[in-house]
Amino acid sequence: MTVLEYHDAASGPVAADAPRTFLPQQDRDPAPAEQARIRPGASANAKLAVAGAAAAGLSMGLLLTAGIGLIPPGWTLIVSYLWFVLIYSTLVFMREQFSAVRDRFVTVLMVSAGVTVLGTLALVIGFVFTRGQEPLAYWNFFSQDMTGVGPLSGLDQGGILHALVGTLQQIGIALAITLPLGLTTAIYLNEVGGRFAKVVRTVVEAMTALPSVVAGLFIYASVVMVITHQTNGFAAALAITVLMLPIMIRSADVVLRLVPGNLREAGLALGAGQWAVVWHVVLPTVRSGLATAVILATAHGIGETAPVLLTSGFTGVMNFNPFYGPQTPLPLAALELVRSPVPQMVARGFATAAFLLFVVLVLFILARWVGGQEAGKATDAQLRRMAARSRRDLPRIEKNYHDFNYQQEKE
Amino acid sequence: MSTITPETLIPERPEAEADLAKPRTLRNSYTGRDHAFRAITFTGGIIVLVVMLLVGAFLASNGVQAINEVGLWKFLTTANWAPESNDFGIAAVLLGTVQIAAVALLVAMPLALGTSLFITEVAGGWLKKVLTSMVDLLAAVPSVVFGLWGAYMLQPNIVDFSKWISVWFGWIPLFQVDGVDPASPLRDTVPFTASTFIAGLVVAMMIVPIQTSIMTESFRRAPVGEREGAFALGATRWGMIRTVVLPFGKGGIIGGTMLGLGRALGETIAIYLIISPVFEIKFHILEKGANSIAAMIALKYSESNEFAMSALMAAGFSLFLMTMVVNFTASAIIAKSRSGADSEG
Numbered sequence: 001m002t003v004l005e006y007h008d009a010a011s012g013p014v015a016a017d018a019p020r021t022f023l024p025q026q027d028r029d030p031a032p033a034e035q036a037r038i039r040p041g042a043s044a045n046a047k048l049a050v051a052g053a054a055a056a057g058l059s060m061g062l063l064l065t066a067g068i069g070l071i072p073p074g075w076t077l078i079v080s081y082l083w084f085v086l087i088y089s090t091l092v093f094m095r096e097q098f099s100a101v102r103d104r105f106v107t108v109l110m111v112s113a114g115v116t117v118l119g120t121l122a123l124v125i126g127f128v129f130t131r132g133q134e135p136l137a138y139w140n141f142f143s144q145d146m147t148g149v150g151p152l153s154g155l156d157q158g159g160i161l162h163a164l165v166g167t168l169q170q171i172g173i174a175l176a177i178t179l180p181l182g183l184t185t186a187i188y189l190n191e192v193g194g195r196f197a198k199v200v201r202t203v204v205e206a207m208t209a210l211p212s213v214v215a216g217l218f219i220y221a222s223v224v225m226v227i228t229h230q231t232n233g234f235a236a237a238l239a240i241t242v243l244m245l246p247i248m249i250r251s252a253d254v255v256l257r258l259v260p261g262n263l264r265e266a267g268l269a270l271g272a273g274q275w276a277v278v279w280h281v282v283l284p285t286v287r288s289g290l291a292t293a294v295i296l297a298t299a300h301g302i303g304e305t306a307p308v309l310l311t312s313g314f315t316g317v318m319n320f321n322p323f324y325g326p327q328t329p330l331p332l333a334a335l336e337l338v339r340s341p342v343p344q345m346v347a348r349g350f351a352t353a354a355f356l357l358f359v360v361l362v363l364f365i366l367a368r369w370v371g372g373q374e375a376g377k378a379t380d381a382q383l384r385r386m387a388a389r390s391r392r393d394l395p396r397i398e399k400n401y402h403d404f405n406y407q408q409e410k411e
Numbered sequence: 412m413s414t415i416t417p418e419t420l421i422p423e424r425p426e427a428e429a430d431l432a433k434p435r436t437l438r439n440s441y442t443g444r445d446h447a448f449r450a451i452t453f454t455g456g457i458i459v460l461v462v463m464l465l466v467g468a469f470l471a472s473n474g475v476q477a478i479n480e481v482g483l484w485k486f487l488t489t490a491n492w493a494p495e496s497n498d499f500g501i502a503a504v505l506l507g508t509v510q511i512a513a514v515a516l517l518v519a520m521p522l523a524l525g526t527s528l529f530i531t532e533v534a535g536g537w538l539k540k541v542l543t544s545m546v547d548l549l550a551a552v553p554s555v556v557f558g559l560w561g562a563y564m565l566q567p568n569i570v571d572f573s574k575w576i577s578v579w580f581g582w583i584p585l586f587q588v589d590g591v592d593p594a595s596p597l598r599d600t601v602p603f604t605a606s607t608f609i610a611g612l613v614v615a616m617m618i619v620p621i622q623t624s625i626m627t628e629s630f631r632r633a634p635v636g637e638r639e640g641a642f643a644l645g646a647t648r649w650g651m652i653r654t655v656v657l658p659f660g661k662g663g664i665i666g667g668t669m670l671g672l673g674r675a676l677g678e679t680i681a682i683y684l685i686i687s688p689v690f691e692i693k694f695h696i697l698e699k700g701a702n703s704i705a706a707m708i709a710l711k712y713s714e715s716n717e718f719a720m721s722a723l724m725a726a727g728f729s730l731f732l733m734t735m736v737v738n739f740t741a742s743a744i745i746a747k748s749r750s751g752a753d754s755e756g
Contacts, residue, residue, distance in 0.1 A: 107649070110529040114533075188452035200459060218711060353556050357553065
């Protein structure tokens with residue numbers, strides 16, 4: 001429907017004699033715009049009460065800590081905050097009923113909770129980037145490994161290229177396994193279904209509870225100790241796979257569930273087979289949702305530290321072969337560098353963590369950008385492409401129609 | 412009222428042969444491609460099932476073998492961890508795990524509840540979107556980053572607070588810290604580092620996002636009609652939240668909190684970076700020295716021979732059982748609270 005309704009200004013008028021689909025138009029005036037209700041915002045009085053209480057609270061805090069030194073200065077913010085809540089509640093109490101006082105008090109608490117959570121996020125990101133900024137300024141941090149870097153080497157030597165290669169190879173192997181297997185299973189759960197699918201879904205659900213370090217322990221005991229007898233990149237990739245697979249299946253399953261049943265039924269009613277419906281209707285509908293699920297699972301997999309701690313082994317040397325010898329990924333490099341007693345190594349560790357955080361941030365923004373739309377809703381560009389595709393399809397349909405008529409006439 | 416009771420009238424004669432009618436048998440007609448599609452996806456499902464069951468069975472069989480060496484009761488009640496002398500149990504680490512998770516829940520739950528109410532009820536327009544994105548972003552931050560923040564930034568700043576609690580509330584056994592003289596003028600904070608409390612705080616920040624997003628989702632489902640009804644009856648915003656949003660979101664609150672608990676139980680690296688491990692049963696959460704099952708596995712795996720490995724797997728398997736029970740309960744509660752809220756369009 002969407003395709004036919006959409007008129008593209010750029011494509012120009014359709015030839016007058018071309019066969020067209022006519023849609024029934026309801027001859028009705030558009031509904032008159034509803035007058036917006038007046039929604040009074042906070043009164044000047046209410047706003048000033050907040051500002052005044054904040055100023056008073058801060059003054060009391062500064063007075064009690066820095067002013068007369070009753071409380072250590074580290075407590076300034078907390079003391080100020082408590083005074084703010086007290087003064088603000090009193091101010092409201094002077095003018096309003098008790099129920100309003102309670103309402104404002106709870107609102108202050110809710111806003112505080114939100115600010116605390118956001119503040120923590122800012123602190124975490126800010127802290128890691130500040131502590132790691134020095135090594136990040138050197139280009140060699142991204143272009144060298146740690147070969148020959150001693151405790152006293154300056155920051156202009158050594159880098160984390162080996163860890164970047166390790167992360168890329170390991171997440172690549174993990175994706176090569178989880179992507180086809182995970183998506184196939186998610187499609188099986190949703191499109192084929194049945195009693196066996198329920199069993200699979202329950203087991204997958206149970207495995208999402210598997211603690212990450214236990215997944216690492218499993219691979220360490222079953223692969224590293226029995227088969228390879230040494231830690232290597234492939235074992236780390238397997239540990240990440242064991243963790244990522246249930247997460248990928250579950251998020252893809254959730255996304256696939258969003259496909260409206262009537263889309264599927266429309267496809268089947270037009271005579272398409274099950275595979276055709278999945279390939280031409282279901283998957284295109286949730287393409288962006290699936291991409292988001294995959295990207296977020298990748299970000300999750302890259303950040304996993306506990307399983308690779310047990311399986312990948314630690315080395316500062318570049319290792320391109322995931323099947324032989326230790327191969328350190330980024331999170332483990334950060335962990336090991338930070339535990340060193342040398343300040344420069346610790347700085348490198350923080351820089352590695354900052355870089356890891358940056359990669360995750362980029363993936364997160366990418367996921368937002370790809371998945372910023374609902375299932376079944378198309379952007380303008382997609383609608384234009386769909387319209388163009390259906391216009392290109394028209395000659396074929398017309399030809400079929402003519403051929404059919406010709407056949408009929410001949411008979 | 413009249414005495415006539417309404418009656419259901421049944422037609423005397425049924426339609427011809429209506430009673431004999433049987434539902435049509437529906438038959439699927441699959442093409443070759445459809446059969447191939449079904450076979451391939453079915454194979455995918457089987458592979459996943461086998462892999463997952465293999466992981467579970469491997470952990471279980473190794474774990475049970477180790478537990479059988481000492482007996483289940485001793486395994487559950489021994490605090491020490493020395494598999495080489497056949498003297499090991501999860502009493503201390505299990506208690507430590509539960510304590511860290513409890514601290515995390517106590518801190519995270521009010522924060523998550525406040526934040527999700529802030530997102531759904533107070534913030535509007537762009538702020539709502541930005542806040543939701545930020546909470547999701549917080550969920551994506553790798554645990555090693557949280558661990559570094561906790562060990563190098565939070566810990567040096569929070570020890571004074573720990574000390575303050577222990578000075579004023581030390582008479583409660585939970586907050587007692589041994590070996591500290593409160594009258595001493597020196598700033599001695601070492602006994603307050605690497606404690607259950609600090610590990611719990613970091614884990615709290617890690618589970619806030621998952622709790623917040625579940626709660627936000629359930630609060631959004633509170634019906635508009637009831638909200639407007641409460642306002643029309645003169646309720647303040649908090650009155651509306653208390654009588655409409657919270658009762659409707661109860662399932663989401665409980666489920667989200669439990670899902671966070673599951674995460675907290677399994678968290679490894681942040682705890683591993685902060686605590687200094689001890690193998691004793693202790694209840695002093697502010698005191699240096701703590702432990703958890705996950706952190707113990709990360710610490711002990713490298714020095715383990717084959718039997719010690721089985722012992723670790725027994726500990727890991729018991730942790731897995733715990734998180735699994737918690738997660739299943741949580742998702743059952745969430746699913747129940749959701750049922751009927753949606754209908755397919």
